[in-house]
Amino acid sequence: MPRFPSSILLFSILALLPQTAPCTNPHATLADLKNLDILFYIPGWLPKDFKLKSVTITYDEPGPDEDSAGRFPLYQYEYAGPARGGIETSFTLDSAREGIGDRNIMETEDSEETTITSPFGPMYLIYTPKGQGKAGRKKEIKANWASDANMKSEEAKNPKGHPVLGRYHGFSATGITVAEFEKIINSLKPIRP
Numbered sequence: 001m002p003r004f005p006s007s008i009l010l011f012s013i014l015a016l017l018p019q020t021a022p023c024t025n026p027h028a029t030l031a032d033l034k035n036l037d038i039l040f041y042i043p044g045w046l047p048k049d050f051k052l053k054s055v056t057i058t059y060d061e062p063g064p065d066e067d068s069a070g071r072f073p074l075y076q077y078e079y080a081g082p083a084r085g086g087i088e089t090s091f092t093l094d095s096a097r098e099g100i101g102d103r104n105i106m107e108t109e110d111s112e113e114t115t116i117t118s119p120f121g122p123m124y125l126i127y128t129p130k131g132q133g134k135a136g137r138k139k140e141i142k143a144n145w146a147s148d149a150n151m152k153s154e155e156a157k158n159p160k161g162h163p164v165l166g167r168y169h170g171f172s173a174t175g176i177t178v179a180e181f182e183k184i185i186n187s188l189k190p191i192r193p
């Protein structure tokens with residue numbers, strides 16, 4: 001009887017197992033976000049020629065210490081515009097429910113930090129390259145996570161609980177100025193289901 005390498009045997013066994021559908025909709029639209037039970041935010045202002053590039057909806061499963069059933073929706077979207085000075089331009093929003101860490105850490109000596117005003121309260125940013133103030137075009141801008149109204153309400157009721165409708169929102173951009181980034185952030189409108 002021929003002997004098969006263990007990797008071929010493993011792949012053969014995996015191929016026979018039932019496949020589960022991924023908990024992702026990578027071809028969602030902004031209209032699909034209205035079907036979610038959570039708040040979502042859309043910008044009222046974007047730099048000229050920015051267009052929606054992608055919307056993705058994913059689902060967070062309950063953790064082992066949660067007594068709730070079902071899935072918890074998350075979303076991400078990206079708007080993109082024409083390159084400026086050889087730098088791609090974009091604005092991205094990512095949402096998260098739990099397990100967040102700092103998202104605005106850059107491994108560069110050419111980064112700078114600032115705080116801007118926002119509908120979420122003071123928002124801490126880090127960007128590169130440093131210098132040129134708020135008017136200089138940046139290769140990358142990242143804001144730390146911002147809690148939405150549902151997250152703040154759920155945390156106030158139970159600081160150690162798991163959020164159900166509350167979400168953290170992380171904002172990033174490339175190829176725009178800090179002033180433009182702040183204008184986008186301040187134009188964000190919460191859409192309630």
